[in-house]
Amino acid sequence: MYGTYLRLGVTVWASDRAVIRAARRKLSRTARRDPAKREARKRFYREMLAHHANAQRLVAEFRL
DSSP states (O other): OHHHHHTTOOOTTOOHHHHHHHHHHHSOHHHHHOGGGHHHHHHHHHHHHHHHHHHHHHHHHHTO
């Protein structure tokens, strides 16, 4: 899933909302609207936010 995060095209200092919006665009229309896939969507968004937080932490730690 880290590869998917990299393909979102968001900067490291983008807001969480920007990450969610970019991740939403990666999902198909049916995946976005299907109530049966709600938990999978939540997991996907949370994983993208976790990768984003990790990237921010690394940049801050190494002052890149």
